[in-house]
Amino acid sequence: DTAVSQTPKYLVTQMGNDKSIKCEQNLGHDTMYWYKQDSKKFLKIMFSYNNKELIINETVPNRFSPKSPDKAHLNLHINSLELGDSAVYFCASSRLTADNEQFFGPGTRLTVL
Amino acid sequence: QKEVEQDPGPLSVPEGAIVSLNCTYSNSAFQYFMWYRQYSRKGPELLMYTYSSGNKEDGRFTAQVDKSSKYISLFIRDSQPSDSATYLCAALGAGGYQKVTFGIGTKLQVIP
Numbered sequence: 001d002t003a004v005s006q007t008p009k010y011l012v013t014q015m016g017n018d019k020s021i022k023c024e025q026n027l028g029h030d031t032m033y034w035y036k037q038d039s040k041k042f043l044k045i046m047f048s049y050n051n052k053e054l055i056i057n058e059t060v061p062n063r064f065s066p067k068s069p070d071k072a073h074l075n076l077h078i079n080s081l082e083l084g085d086s087a088v089y090f091c092a093s094s095r096l097t098a099d100n101e102q103f104f105g106p107g108t109r110l111t112v113l
Numbered sequence: 114q115k116e117v118e119q120d121p122g123p124l125s126v127p128e129g130a131i132v133s134l135n136c137t138y139s140n141s142a143f144q145y146f147m148w149y150r151q152y153s154r155k156g157p158e159l160l161m162y163t164y165s166s167g168n169k170e171d172g173r174f175t176a177q178v179d180k181s182s183k184y185i186s187l188f189i190r191d192s193q194p195s196d197s198a199t200y201l202c203a204a205l206g207a208g209g210y211q212k213v214t215f216g217i218g219t220k221l222q223v224i225p
Contacts, residue, residue: 004156009222010119029189040217041121041199041217042215042217043201043215043217043218044155044215045212046211048210050210055210056210056212087166090156090157092156096210099201100145100211100213101147101159101162101206102159102213103158103159104146104156104158105156106155106156107154107155108154
């Protein structure tokens with residue numbers, strides 16, 4: 001009965017590699033998000049999709065490319081990984097209602113060596 | 114200046130104490146205010162939300178918003194060791210596609 005799931009949970013990779021993180025939600029929500037939580041625990045939005053359409057695109061390097069094949073999935077592909085990309089990446093989903101209650105996944109801890 | 118400011122703590126209290134967690138914000142357009150709780154190595158989960166100014170109570174938790182001073186508070190009564198977590202305040206504007214802006218989170222430890 002997992003609500004928002006992410007794979008993998010942990011990702012350790014070398015600088016310069018390309019990697020992907022997958023996210024799926026079974027809540028029937030129409031909006032999904034990617035957040036980055038850095039070492040200082042600051043949670044910052046990166047992207048948001050509503051019904052497969054990009055609606056929020058914060059100032060993120062274009063090495064990061066989200067893809068939403070359907071409204072239950074939002075994947076994140078990262079090219080040419082850098083040391084500063086090390087963080088925990090959270091996927092979230094919500095209905096597009098005024099209060100915007102977001103349900104978060106367990107996070108993917110990315111370490112770039 | 115961050116749009117939502119929060120003291121990262123850590124804050125240590127004895128079991129049974131009343132805990133007061135606070136945030137300030139700068140964006141007058143914010144209308145919805147939330148508190149998320151994040152246990153170690155887990156994703157945040159919504160604890161409470163309020164619309165505009167006022168109080169909201171849920172069990173041992175009370176959220177307060179004072180829009181005139183741009184101040185958000187969360188009170189925890191009879192704190193328990195299971196309340197030990199990081200508490201993130203968050204705010205959201207009204208209308209259209211809005212992004213939720215989070216504070217940095219306050220780490221709370223309730224000591225048995």
